[in-house]
Amino acid sequence: MGLGLGFELLKTEGAARRGRLTTAHGAVETPAFMPVGTVGTVKGMLPGSVRETGAQILLGNTYHLMLRPTAERVAQFGGLHRFMNWNGPILTDSGGFQVMSLSDLRTLDEDGVTFKSHLDGRRHRLTPERSMRIQHLLDSNVTMCLDECTPFPATHEVAEKSMRLSMRWARRSRDAFVERPGYGLFGIVQGGVYPDLRAESVEALTGIGFDGYAVGGLAVGEGQQMMFDVLDFTTPLMPADRPRYLMGVGRPSDLIGAVRRGIDMFDCVMPTRSGRTGQAFVRRGVLNMRNARHAHDTRPLDEECRCPACRDYTRGYLHHLFRAGEMLGPMLLTWHNLTYYQDLMAELRRAIEEGCFERRAAELEAGLALGDLPAVPDPLAGPVAAPPVPEESSSVPVDL
Template sequence: MTESSTTSTGLGFDLIKTDGMARRGRLSTAHGDVETPAFMPVGTVGTVKGMMPGSVRETGAQILLGNTYHLMLRPTAERVAQFGGLHKFMNWSGPILTDSGGFQVMSLSDLRTMNEDGVTFKSHLDGRRHHLTPERSMRIQHLLDSNVTMCLDECTPFPATHEVADKSMRMSMRWAQRSRDAFVERPGYGLFGIVQGGVYPDLRADSVKALTDIGFDGYAVGGLAVGEGQQMMFDVLDVTTPLLAADRPRYLMGVGRPGDIIGAVRRGVDMFDCVMPTRSGRTGQAFVRRGVLNIRNARHAHDPRPLDEDCRCPACREYSRGYLHHLFRAGEMLGPMLLTWHNLTYYQDLMADLRRAIEDGCFEQRAAELEAGLALGDHPALPDPLNLKAAPETDKSEEDSSVAIDL
């Protein structure tokens, strides 16, 4: 067990307790504190899809992630600044972290060119050309009023040879220095460096050293959850997180699944983000304590039980599986909204559970229980008392043609 604390010129971070490598901390920003380990819902274009800001807060979320690439294109960072920054624009009073835009730009393989200065790319919206540099990324995130700004980096593709990963990482480190130089220091605001290096331990170590020498308010581990698989991701974390400064927050970008999060907390990670709970909710996938279920499946049509009997969200407190199944089969927007609310609540309850376990000094025991639960799978299906054939699912053409009788 260890207790320590530190503050930097920008963000504050208190390391409250450790249990093995698992860490219980508190990140302090100009817009409030974040208890860690923490999961950040993704609000790509200034909204968590299907959720009001107050509803997001009710799930237990403390901090949101915004997407620099999408916001710089529409409505533009300058427009957001006109409204007083992203917090006021989207009516979210808590902390916000924004990515640098690098991941999305690098994904536009056929629409972008890259050199030492930065990345030139065509907008996926209208085809217009834009040039993103470390300095421009810092300026955009400043205009957005992001509490946690991310350096511009190149997300190394997977798979990549050692030579390719090395070259990519070295440029990202040069961009990290330029990002640091361009970042405007303010109390309660900070800049995170991003560790790269692919799956190669020596490159990850070199990246950590370069970033530590520059000096950041926190450190992210990037370039994972890109197809390498869970075990390889854990292997990279095993050699990376022990090298990171213990007195600064650690952020695993784009992860992920509940089992990934538990394993990463075990390895000393403090912060996570992923579109999975919201995207899955919109497609009928629900995360529960026994794994994942698809509410579209016919087995749920006659089921009076909640998604998860231990969940506090409105979908579980007020509605049956049968009703949620009906909403998705009928193409009603309430279905995706309720499952999104449920999934975000599940993720926030998972993080709270992990925080308590670290505080109580029983992290490994609780982690093992959670992992065992996820492996169980859903409860057996109930028999249908009416033995009815499943109702057909509404398709888009049917939905569009039924406007005249929409009551």
């Protein structure tokens, strides 16, 4: 098929790739991380603030938007870009993962899936054709095929049946997709943790032909090493001239390891969800800002970070905001986490360009393993008394 999206592979080092995806709403430098704007907003962030973090492309969700406010309503406003005031590229998840997670509220058959809304219990029908229509109404630059996200663990027989259903749905998604310049459709590789099924899935999808290829069915409980093992035998089979997207991943170490294995695009709720719950990602790992050790700390979260949380506020103030239940705390920490993720991706892009990816990746991984800096003494804690001396001792306790 004609390439609706442009993709240029600019540089490689081993399996790591530096590329550029071109859409009708602008270019995306890869490797890239997509903040999740499930219902048309990145929680706690203005679109301009998201852009300041370095984000180039956002993810929206078909399932949530079809229920509220409906794709037809979004189309009335001119599409999701205008609706949410984001003028950059948008990728939309097909809704398959969310529907499949509603195990007690849905019925699956060859044609599609019938499910009950988690909002009001009303019944809805989602087929490959309907998913394509919804994403078209949303004006998504990157549309995802409807698939069944294979659960983990799953037997070979279960994974095979699920994967082949997804491949039939991929064919129907491709047939229903409306081609336009700067817009494209990604197929999703399934097959659980089984090399033969992943290989069969890649072959089926490349036979159909897509603008890009995603690896689905990972980060669902299999653990990091098994995820890396699946990527080790899957990504070499995927077309080198198309972008590769690992869905729903992940932690900073996941991103580094997946880029090392040839992945170009990522999304995950982790930086925003963690920001709302008091977790900050920094170059030395993860901080819990509710921890009392931060109450008197006048240092920034990360001295190398350019975000407002690090530039303008102390750890002690951020700790106070979370203990007081103030909304500014989650807002600032979300901004910080998104900035950290974007800075990480920029460092990986630069390292590939300069031919030093493996060295820089190893340095970043070593930094994450260090853990936080030692706690600083609390100046208001007062003197600490020495342990009491036994009666038989003639020593005199001394205040420290």
